[in-house]
Amino acid sequence: MHNHTLLELMPDPERVYVLTFEDNWEVDARRSDGPGSLRDFVGTEAAGVWQLTVVDNSFSHTGRIENLIIDVERSAGTNAVNVTLLGGRSYLDFVDVPPNATNMTIAISGNTQPLIVYIRRARPPTASEYDKRGTVNPPGGEVTLSIYDRPPLQPDRYYYEIFNPSSEPQNIRILVSFDYELAPPNYRLVWSGDQCAIERQCCFLCQDGCY
Structure with a gap:
């Protein structure tokens, strides 16, 4: 060191x-x-x-x-946290994604300049290595990683970093939240069909095989 x-x-x-x-x-x-x-x-x-x-x-x-x-x-987890982010500085934290989460949303409010959010699974993100990147313009906004992104959201530990590229300090409020699937954790509903069709094709995908 x-x-x-x-x-x-x-x-x-x-x-x-x-x-x-x-x-x-x-x-x-x-x-x-x-x-x-x-x-x-x-x-x-x-x-x-x-x-x-x-x-x-x-x-x-x-x-x-x-x-x-x-x-x-202490990690903020899913509790709201107030942060003073100096110019050219970042805030790094992590959160554990539960098995049945479909979306992880990082909400930021109070910023007067654009902020850049980086999200990465298992390791802290960098400006060139991340799973999701988003810009939050003033006075606030959200960056969401879902199971439909590439790479998709998975049950694991995720790190997120909020970077202030401006020279002005930002007094912001950060809140991480999850959306959950309604089906049991071992199942995911998949359906296909035209919007105008009456019949729909659907099946359940499960970890132990379909039956």
């Missing part, structure tokens, strides 16, 4: 300096150097022991860590 020297930024090596690392691009803070990123921990359990190991390999000075604070943020 921190593999460089900061002596050029520390005119007084006798002082205690506070370094803040944040990789979600939500605030103005130092990014971790890698390998890996703090974003790799998004969606993991916070319970347990967290350890930080730092090696001081400089022969000209001695350094030590006085204190370590880890700020763990």
Whole structure:
């Protein structure tokens, strides 16, 4: 996470300096150097022991860590959350899609400039790797991923990122919701036929085979 020297930024090596690392691009803070990123921990359990190991390999000075604070943020899930999104920054979160969900909708309100939404299954999205991308114009709107999209919505963990491409901070409200199919989870109704036809062809597709 921190593999460089900061002596050029520390005119007084006798002082205690506070370094803040944040990789979600939500605030103005130092990014971790890698390998890996703090974003790799998004969606993991916070319970347990967290350890930080730092090696001081400089022969000209001695350094030590006085204190370590880890700020763990709870996922909003399907609860509404208010976010102040700085210019050029993003908000990253995740949600678990239940088995019988047909649509996942990310609703945003309160923005005064266009925002870009990226959605991706199993991994955090990027500007070039995502399952769904949408623009939410002011004063708000929705981006929906459904079972009819390509790739379709599936029961799994989905990550979504909201990017503010403008230079102005945005005070927004975010809400994730689901629509559900009425049939039992193991079945999906499929029908075909012309709108003017009287008879319809339909069948049930089930996980254990049709009968």
